[in-house]
Amino acid sequence: MPGIVFLSTMMREEIVDFYTSRLGMKIWIEQEDCTVLEKENLALGFCQRDSADIGGIICYWLDSMEEVDEKHRQLADIAEGPPRENEKYRIYHFFLRDPEGRRLEVQKFLDL
Numbered sequence: 001m002p003g004i005v006f007l008s009t010m011m012r013e014e015i016v017d018f019y020t021s022r023l024g025m026k027i028w029i030e031q032e033d034c035t036v037l038e039k040e041n042l043a044l045g046f047c048q049r050d051s052a053d054i055g056g057i058i059c060y061w062l063d064s065m066e067e068v069d070e071k072h073r074q075l076a077d078i079a080e081g082p083p084r085e086n087e088k089y090r091i092y093h094f095f096l097r098d099p100e101g102r103r104l105e106v107q108k109f110l111d112l
Contacts, residue, residue, distance in 0.1 A: 004044070004045050006046075008051060008053045009046045009052050009053075010049065011100050014100075015100060016037065019044065022078075025037040026038055026039065034048070042060070044058070054101045054102045057095075058105070059107060062106065064108060065092045065108050068092055068106055078096045079094050080097070082094060090110045091108065092108045093107035093108070
C-alpha cells in the first residue's frame with residue numbers, strides 16, 4: 001500500500017530546495033501550503049505550519065556500500081561523520097540533518 005509521510009515545516013521553500021537539490025527528490029504534488037516530494041518508493045509531504053516536526057529519522061537505503069560512499073561524498077559537508085558498519089543492525093550507514101534539524105540516515109542493509 002503506497003503512502004506519504006507528512007511533516008510540518010516552518011521553512012517550506014528551503015526544505016523543498018534541500019530535498020530536491022541535495023537528495024534528488026522530485027516535486028510530485030504542489031498544494032496551497034504543502035509540497036509532496038517523491039523518489040522511487042518514498043513520498044514526503046512538507047506543509048507550512050507554525051512549528052516543525054523534527055522527530056524520528058528519515059532513512060534512505062541504497063543497494064551497495066559504494067553507493068553509500070558516493071552519497072557521503074556528495075553530502076560530506078553536512079554529514080555527522082563518515083559511513084560505518086553497524087554490526088547490531090547489519091547496516092552500513094551515515095547520518096546527516098536537513099536545514100530544519102530533522103535527522104536523516106543513508107544506509108545499505110548488509111543482509112540484502
